[in-house]
Structure formats: C-alpha cells, structure tokens
Amino acid sequence: MTGPDQDLLVVGGLTVQLQTEQGPIRPVDSVSFTLEKGKTLAIVGESGSGKSMLCRAILGLVPARGNIRFDGRDTGKLTGREMNRIRGRDIGVVLQDPLSSLNPVMTISDQIIEPMRIHLGITRREGVERALYLLCSVGIPRPEERLGCYPHQLSGGMRQRVAIAIALACEPKLLIADEPTTALDVTVQAEILTLLARLQMERKMAIILVSHDLGVVAGCANNIAVMYAGRIVEQAPAAELFRRMRMPYTRALFDAIPRIEDPPQRRLPNIPDLPPNFAALPPGCRFAPRCPRAGERCRTEEPALVCDEDRNHRYACWFPV
Amino acid sequence: MRFIWSKITHLLLVVLAVTMLTFVMTDRLPADIAAEIAGHGASAAELAEVRERLGLNRPVLLRYATWIGGVCRGEFGKSLITEQPVSTALRSHLPVTLELLALSQLFALLLALPAGIISAWRSGSPLDRVTGTFAFGCASLPNYALAMGLVFLFALKLKLLPATGYTPLNAGIGANLKGFLLPALSIALVEWVTLMRVLRSDLIATLKEDFILLARCKGLPTWRILLVHALRPSCITFITVLGMQTASLIGGAVIIETVFALPGIGRLLVTAIFAQDFPVIQGGVLLITVSYVCINFLVDLCYAALDPRVRTGVTDG
Numbered sequence: 001m002t003g004p005d006q007d008l009l010v011v012g013g014l015t016v017q018l019q020t021e022q023g024p025i026r027p028v029d030s031v032s033f034t035l036e037k038g039k040t041l042a043i044v045g046e047s048g049s050g051k052s053m054l055c056r057a058i059l060g061l062v063p064a065r066g067n068i069r070f071d072g073r074d075t076g077k078l079t080g081r082e083m084n085r086i087r088g089r090d091i092g093v094v095l096q097d098p099l100s101s102l103n104p105v106m107t108i109s110d111q112i113i114e115p116m117r118i119h120l121g122i123t124r125r126e127g128v129e130r131a132l133y134l135l136c137s138v139g140i141p142r143p144e145e146r147l148g149c150y151p152h153q154l155s156g157g158m159r160q161r162v163a164i165a166i167a168l169a170c171e172p173k174l175l176i177a178d179e180p181t182t183a184l185d186v187t188v189q190a191e192i193l194t195l196l197a198r199l200q201m202e203r204k205m206a207i208i209l210v211s212h213d214l215g216v217v218a219g220c221a222n223n224i225a226v227m228y229a230g231r232i233v234e235q236a237p238a239a240e241l242f243r244r245m246r247m248p249y250t251r252a253l254f255d256a257i258p259r260i261e262d263p264p265q266r267r268l269p270n271i272p273d274l275p276p277n278f279a280a281l282p283p284g285c286r287f288a289p290r291c292p293r294a295g296e297r298c299r300t301e302e303p304a305l306v307c308d309e310d311r312n313h314r315y316a317c318w319f320p321v
Numbered sequence: 322m323r324f325i326w327s328k329i330t331h332l333l334l335v336v337l338a339v340t341m342l343t344f345v346m347t348d349r350l351p352a353d354i355a356a357e358i359a360g361h362g363a364s365a366a367e368l369a370e371v372r373e374r375l376g377l378n379r380p381v382l383l384r385y386a387t388w389i390g391g392v393c394r395g396e397f398g399k400s401l402i403t404e405q406p407v408s409t410a411l412r413s414h415l416p417v418t419l420e421l422l423a424l425s426q427l428f429a430l431l432l433a434l435p436a437g438i439i440s441a442w443r444s445g446s447p448l449d450r451v452t453g454t455f456a457f458g459c460a461s462l463p464n465y466a467l468a469m470g471l472v473f474l475f476a477l478k479l480k481l482l483p484a485t486g487y488t489p490l491n492a493g494i495g496a497n498l499k500g501f502l503l504p505a506l507s508i509a510l511v512e513w514v515t516l517m518r519v520l521r522s523d524l525i526a527t528l529k530e531d532f533i534l535l536a537r538c539k540g541l542p543t544w545r546i547l548l549v550h551a552l553r554p555s556c557i558t559f560i561t562v563l564g565m566q567t568a569s570l571i572g573g574a575v576i577i578e579t580v581f582a583l584p585g586i587g588r589l590l591v592t593a594i595f596a597q598d599f600p601v602i603q604g605g606v607l608l609i610t611v612s613y614v615c616i617n618f619l620v621d622l623c624y625a626a627l628d629p630r631v632r633t634g635v636t637d638g
Contacts, residue, residue, distance in 0.1 A: 061537055088540025095538075100531040105553045105628055115539045150629040166539070176538075 007069070008173060008206045009035040009058070014066035016050075016057050022279035027053040028064065029230040035223075037173070040200065040207040042217035042238070044253065045227035046275050051210045054227070055176050058208075059087055071173060089119040092167030096179040098159035102151035108135075108162055109147035115169045134165040137202075139195060157188035161195070168199065175200075178210045193220055214250075215257040218242065226250045229276050229286040232305065236313035246313065246320035249287045285318070293319045328621075332614045337389075339610045340603060344385045347599045354401055354597040375401060388603055397607075398600035400593075407604035410589060415608070417487060418585040421508070421578070422570045424501050426563070428509030429516055436513070437520030437559075438547055444525050452517075460514035468507035468580045475503060485582040504581040508574060512566050519562050523555040530554075556627050564620035572609040 016028040027050040035041045043051050057064040060075060060083045068075045070086060078086065087093075095101035103111060112134060113127035122130070128147065135143030138161040151159055160180060167175055177196065181189035197220050200207055211217050217224060218238065225235040226249065234247035245251045252271045273290050276282060282289055288298040295318065303316045355371040356363065363371075372378050376387070391398060397407040436456070440449040459467070476484035482503055488496040527533065528551055536550045575587035586605055593601035625632045 059538060061534075084540035084542065086540070087538055091538075093535065093538035095531055095535055097531060101535045103532045103536070103550055103554070104630060106550070114541070118539075118541060118545075152630050163535075166535075 006036045007034050008037045008071055009208075010067070010069040011058065012067040014054070014057055014064055014068065016053055016062055016064045018062075020279060022277075025278035027230050027278055028057055030066075031227075031230075031232055032066075033223075033225055033232065033235065035174070035206050035208065038200070038204045038206055039222040040209055040220055042209045042211060042221035042224045043227055044211055044214055044217060044224060046212055046253075046271075048275050049227045050230040051212075051227055052178055053230075055093075055178050055208065055210060058176070059091060059093065061087075085119060088115045089170040090173050092170070092172035092175045094160070094163050094167045094175065094177040094180045097183040098156065098163045099151065099183075101163060102159060102166075104151055106150075107147065108149050108151070108154075112162070112166050112169055115166065119170050130169070131165070134168060135162070137199070138162070138165045138168070139191075140165075156184055157191065160184060160188070160192055164192075164195065164199070168203070171203065172205060174206045174208065176208045176210070179212065180209070181216060182212070189216070196220065213257070214253050226253065229281060230278065231286065231316070232314075233287065233317070234313075234315040235305075236315075240313050244313075244321075246308075246315040247287075247317045248291050248293050248319075248321060250315075251321055285316075293321070295319060328614075328618050332611070335614055336607065336610050340389065340607055341385055343602060343606045344388065344599065345381055347594070347597060347602050348381045348384075350594075350597055354599070357596060358401060388600070392607065397604045400601050401598050402596055407600050410601060411586070411604055411608055414584055414586050414589045416490070417578075417583050418571060418574065418587065420490075420497075420501055421504055421574060421583060421585060422567060424498075424505035425508035425512065425570065425574075426567055428505055429513040429566075430563075432509065432513040433516035433520060437517040437524065438552065440517070441521045441524035441528065441555075442543075442547055444521070456514040456517055459510050462511070464507050464511045465576045465580050467510055468503065468577060471503050471507055472580075485580070487581075487583045500581075500583075504574075504577045504583060507577055507580075508570065515562055515566070516559060519558040520555065523558055524551055527551045527555040553627055557624060560620055560623045560627070564616050564623075568613045568616040571612045572605065 011034070012032045014028055014031045015026055017024055017026050029050075031050075031054060033041065043054065045051050053062065056062045058068060058070075060068075060078075071090065073086075075083065075086065102108075109128060109131050112131040113124065116122050116127050116130060117124070131147060132143050135146060140146055140158060140161050146154070146158075146162075151162070154162065160183075164180075167177075175196075180196070181192050184192060193216065196207065196209075199205070207220075209217055209221060214224075221238045223235065224238050224241050225232045226247065227233065228249050234241070234245070234250045241250070242254075245254060249271075252269070255269045256271065258268055271290055276286055276289070282299070284300045284302055285291070285294065285298040286302070288294040291298065297318050301318075303318050305314050305316045307314045355368050355375070355377060358375075359367045359371045376384060388398065397411075399406050400410060403410075436452050440452045443449050462470075472484045475482045482499055484503075486500055488500050490497045524547075533546060533551055536546045541550070572587050572590055574585060575591050577583070578585040578588045579591075586608065590602065590605040592598075593605065
C-alpha cells in the first residue's frame with residue numbers, strides 16, 4: 001500500500017544554509033524522501049554528514065528551504081504556534097545522550113507531564129497517571145518510585161527509557177530518534193532498539209532512526225537513506241540495500257562493521273581521511289577524494305540521484321558497485 | 322545535622338579571627354581616644370587618668386579577652402564617646418541599613434533578571450548590545466557620582482523626591498520610602514550590572530545544552546523554555562554574586578549613607594573608627610561578620626534548592 005494517503009512525511013529539496021566564518025555552508029543539501037505512516041526510515045552516515053541538522057530542519061528548528069509536508073500539511077506555511085504544536089504533539093524526539101538531554105534540575109514526572117499539559121491540556125493528576133503508564137510501557141520497573149527522581153539518580157539505559165517516554169507522551173505520529181543508542185552500553189543498545197520496535201508496533205507510529213552504524217539500523221528499518229556531506233547518496237528499502245549496495249560509500253560503511261565470524265585481530269577496513277569540510281567541498285562527487293573506485297568523471301561532475309526503476313533503489317554514483 | 326555543626330564552627334572561627342584583627346588594628350590607629358574624651362588641652366595627668374579609667378593601659382590582647390568575655394555574656398559595652406550601649410546604637414542603625422539593602426537589591430534584581438534573560442536569549446542582537454553598553458556605562462560610574470546625578474534630576478529639577486535625609490518608618494511609610502528611593506537606586510544602578518552579566522553568560526551556556534534543544538523539540542513556548550528550563554540551572558553564579566553584594570552592603574554602603582544622610586551601620590562604624598571608639602567598632606564588625614557568614618549559609622542552601630545534584634553531594638559528603 002503506497003500513495004499520498006499513506007505518506008506521513010514528504011520532504012522535497014530540503015536545504016539548510018548556514019553562515020559561518022568560512023562563508024555559507026549547506027549541511028543539508030537538496031534532500032528528498034518520503035516516509036509512510038507506521039514505517040521506519042533510517043538515516044545513516046558518518047558524524048558531520050548532516051543527519052542531525054536534517055532532523056532539526058524537519059522540526060523547523062533551523063531555517064531551511066524546500067518543501068516539508070507533514071500529515072498532509074505544508075509546514076512552511078504554519079505559524080510559530082502551530083509549528084510548536086506539531087513539534088510537541090505529533091513529532092516526538094529522542095536525542096543521543098539522555099544525561100544531557102534531560103533537564104538536570106527537573107524531576108522525571110515534571111518532564112514527562114510537561115508536554116501533555118501544554119499540548120493536550122490535561123490536569124496534573126491525569127498527567128501523573130499517564131506518566132506512570134508511559135514509564136511502564138517503556139519498561140521501567142516500579143515507576144511510581146521513579147516519578148520524583150532526578151535524571152542523575154537513574155542509570156544510562158533507564159534515562160534513555162525516560163527520554164523515550166517523554167517523546168511518546170503526546171502519542172506522536174512520528175518519532176525522530178537521533179542516535180538513540182550511541183551513548184549506551186551494547187547490551188542496553190539492543191534493549192532500546194527492541195523497545196522502539198515494540199512501541200512502533202503498538203502505536204503504529206513512524207520512526208526516523210538516525211545512526212552512524214548500518215549494523216544498528218539493519219534489523220529495524222524499512223527504508224535506509226545514506227547521507228554523505230549533506231546529501232542523500234543512496235536510498236533503498238532495507239532488504240534491497242543489503243542485497244546490493246550500489247554506492248561505494250555505503251559499501252565502505254558496511255565493511256566497517258565488525259563481524260562475529262571475523263578472525264581475531266583482523267584489521268577492520270576503514271574509510272581513509274575525514275568527511276569533507278562543508279566550506280570547501282570538492283567539485284564533482286563529494287565522496288570522490290576518499291573513494292577507491294573514483295575516476296576522472298567523479299572529480300569534475302557531480303552524479304545525480306538516479307533510480308533503479310523496478311526496485312525503488314536510488315543512488316548517486318558514476319561507477320556503481 | 323553535621324552540615325549545620327560545621328557551619329556553626331566555621332562561624333565561630335571567622336568571628337574570632339575578624340574581631341581580634343579589628344581590635345588590634347584599631348589599637349594601632351594614630352588617633353587617641355583619651356585625648357578626645359579628656360577634652361582639648363588636657364594635662365598629661367588628666368590623660369593618664371582617663372586611660373586608667375578606660376583600661377587603655379592594659380595589653381591589647383587582655384582587653385580583647387575582656388571584650389569577648391562580655392560578648393559571651395551578651396554585653397557589648399558602651400560607646401566611649403556617647404556612653405550609649407553599643408547594642409542600642411546598632412539596633413537603631415540596623416533598620417536603616419536593612420531597608421536600604423533590601424530596596425537596592427530589589428531594584429538590582431528587577432533590572433538584572435529581565436535584562437540578563439533577554440540579552441542571553443537574543444545574544445549578539447542590537448538589543449543585547451544596547452543593554453550591554455548601558456550596563457557598562459552604569460558600572461563605570463562610581464555610585465556617589467550616580468547619586469549626585471539622581472539627586473540633581475529627581476530632587477532639584479523634578480522636585481519629586483527629597484535630596485537627603487531619613488524619615489523613620491513610624492512617620493509614614495510613604496515618606497519613609499521616598500527617602501530611600503534615590504539611595505537605593507544609586508546602589509542598584511551599579512550592582513545590577515554584575516548580576517546581569519553573570520546571569521547572561523551562564524544562560525548563554527545553558528541555552529546551548531541538549532536539554533534546551535529537547536525542550537524546543539517538545540514544542541514549548543519560548544518563555545517557558547527560558548524561565549522554567551534554562552533559568553534555574555543558570556542561577557548558581559548569580560546567587561553567589563547576589564549573596565556577596567548583599568553581605569557587603571551591610572557595612573559597605575558608607576558613601577551612599579553619607580551622601581544621603583542616612584543613619585546606617587556603615588556611617589556609625591566610620592564615625593566610630595575616626596573616634597577610635599572601639600566598643601562600637603567591635604560591635605559593628607561583629608554584626609557584619611555574623612551577617613556575612615549567615616548570608617553565605619543561605620547561599621549554600623540556595624545551591625541545594627536550585628540543583629538537586631548538590632543535595633545528594635551534601636548527604637554523601
């Protein structure tokens with residue numbers, strides 16, 4: 001089932017331009033994608049590839065050009081107050097580090113109840129009840145004991161569960177999770193991912209899962225978009241992408257995942273150099289200076305995002321794998 | 322409980338050290354209290370007699386011990402000049418100082434809080450720059466110069482407020498407040514600058530935190546992000562400075578008290594120092610020291626109230 005009715009979020013030509021001392025930069029450059037209701041889109045890329053900035057642009061927290069249609073409404077035409085309502089009620093956000101993203105001087109219950117009181121207009125007592133229910137559903141044992149706690153009194157995994165509870169408070173249609181597992185222990189990472197998958201099933205909400213780790217998103221994403229230097233360089237349904245990676249950058253990210261069957265002491269292949277500086281992008285393909293397959297054309301001409309017709313697989317590369 | 326005891330020990334140590342130091346220093350002053358009391362042109366025999374009577378011949382540490390012994394029994398002695406009990410003198414001067422202090426800190430807060438919040442929120446904007454320039458202008462003026470300006474404007478030109486003088490509270494609250502407006506404003510217009518600047522810089526740092534980003538993601542209105550989420554964690558330095566300023570005003574508003582002829586603790590103390598009237602000096606210093614330590618204690622309590630992480634720190638340590 002696809003079609004306009006099923007589309008929750010349609011992003012077209014989204015560009016964020018910022019002024020810096022080195023001149024204007026575009027951490028998000030002509031990004032387009034569609035997210036269906038109840039589905040998961042993973043956005044993958046190295047640090048500094050523009051993933052978080054893309055999320056902020058979708059939320060309307062940074063000035064951006066391009067079209068964003070959320071749930072049938074053009075967010076560019078909304079007033080600040082209407083946008084606030086969408087941000088808090090229809091889109092929930094989970095950030096990377098739960099210790100720094102929770103307010104250190106507010107109790108857990110105040111932080112969970114706050115968006116419900118603002119956006120749903122419920123009373124404090126109702127809020128406490130719903131907070132208890134939310135804490136239960138994100139898997140926090142004895143939630144009534146946690147309500148009066150401050151963030152520093154909880155463990156890292158527990159804090160991220162609280163952050164998820166806050167994001168879910170107003171029953172959002174979309175959850176944006178920006179590296180939700182990066183700051184956590186590996187065992188806790190798996191728990192949080194399982195939790196997100198379960199909550200998505202129960203609530204039929206869409207998720208944008210941002211990660212630098214293809215391995216993390218492999219199990220839970222319907223679609224994967226790979227970002228490099230502010231652009232989407234490859235995008236496909238997850239199964240299709242893992243079946244055949246066309247863009248050398250995606251391949252390189254995939255090869256950098258350690259595998260359990262690897263012999264001990266094996267050196268993981270890494271991608272040479274750093275992602276390019278946004279203020280001094282190479283002409284041609286942005287990945288060309290680090291790409292093993294790059295040819296003359298890659299250094300002069302930028303490849304457009306082209307589509308493999310039958311499989312809905314888009315990639316931007318002159319010499320696809 | 323241990324926290325309280327350590328504070329009390331601290332208070333006693335500070336009081337002992339400070340009062341002993343002032344006692345010795347007063348003794349070393351070139352002024353001669355005996356000559357003052359015996360009158361101009363007194364003979365050497367008369368002077369010796371006065372010294373004998375006041376016990377000025379005894380060693381300074383012995384006299385200090387006598388004084389501190391009296392304090393322990395609740396006796397602060399009498400002024401050597403006016404023969405008025407020190408406790409009475411302090412009690413009549415303290416309300417003036419406290420009212421001046423409360424009003425000036427209130428004005429300073431009323432200026433510093435909104436200005437600090439707005440200029441942090443819009444840091445780098447023209448509004449922030451105008452506020453900053455005005456603030457530095459205020460801070461670079463000595464408060465007595467400001468006082469003169471205010472007197473000129475409000476008392477001489479507009480004739481709205483009295484230029485100097487003190488009206489006791491029982492003569493009517495309106496008249497009483499009118500007398501305090503200009504002196505309080507002269508102090509506040511200098512003090513608010515430091516408060517505003519520390520609040521601004523701490524707030525700017527807080528506004529870069531992830532939890533503020535999350536608050537914005539929650540779709541909260543701006544006023545709520547600033548006042549509920551950002552202000553409280555940014556108040557630590559602000560409260561510290563506020564406490565220090567308040568404490569220093571108890572004995573330190575001398576110039577303003579003099580300019581506006583307000584009978585406060587500062588003036589009482591300076592007059593006593595010029596006269597080498599050591600019971601009054603000692604009483605005043607004792608009062609100031611105790612207030613300092615108490616205000617510091619209050620500031621510590623504020624830290625704990627503001628930041629729950631400090632609270633756990635207190636119980637752990």
